[in-house]
Amino acid sequence: MAILTAEEFVSQVERGMALFLDINPPQIYSKGHPAGTYNFPFHRRAWGEEVKRALNGQNPPIGLYADNPAVIQAAVESLEQAGLNVVFTWDKGLQAWQDAKLPVERVIDLTVDELRQNLDKYVVIDVREAYELRTGKIPGALHIPMGQIQNRINELDKDKTYAIVCASGGRSSSVAAWMSQQGYNVANVVGGMSLWLGGGHPVERP
Structure with a gap:
């Protein structure tokens, strides 16, 4: 080494x-x-x-x-x-x-309950892979897998505030940190879809 x-x-x-x-x-x-x-x-x-x-x-x-x-x-x-x-x-x-x-x-953290209460204030980006969406996604969420975010970042509006979600919070925290470096207003959804589903919050099927 x-x-x-x-x-x-x-x-x-x-x-x-x-x-x-x-x-x-x-x-x-x-x-x-x-x-x-x-x-x-x-x-x-x-x-x-x-x-x-x-x-x-x-x-x-x-x-x-x-x-x-x-x-x-x-x-x-x-x-x-x-x-x-x-x-x-x-x-x-x-x-x-x-x-x-x-x-x-540093990354701003957002709990699933906070996101649910303020869903109209965020554009949610789901960075999971397509097969993971079978469990459902947050209503209205954009699906941009983690591996595509750098190539698609110009599709996003810096005047909006984004909430990044994955399965459990690991990938989303990395994406949130990178987007913050690029000048976007962004928060990481702690616990990801695991806690969103566990809390009984609504989902839509792709």
Whole structure:
């Protein structure tokens, strides 16, 4: 594993040359994370293979960020077993990242109950894959899968406010962070469709 300094790796991320994964749970990610990270929470079972499938044949240099050294080590091993290349890790947490004068982002969180009560104030974007819509989607939601959002961002109006939803809040928090970087007013729906459905809120079928 070739290790870069934080400054070297951040420069690669900013130039689109590397992938930076925050592997903390979504509720930690939303409170603050290194700029340019995607939230891909770590779990023990075939996690590296999940990342590999999400990359769809690409194999960029990867950096990992988490609060726990043991989690970082397990994630590195999982990625390397999947044939992926880890070039940077950070296990010192957000305060140390900020103290090093490295860039940070935060995502505004929105509960499903808050969204239900204020649905007329948001344009909902569902970033799940098409097969996941079988359980239903929030009435009026736009369907733009996570992998398409960068190519379709110009379809969206910066004068509107967006609520981003996925299955459980991981993908949506990454999309919300990226859209915020692009200058959009955006919030992440905490718990995603899992909590929306669990709360008995209305859905429409595609």
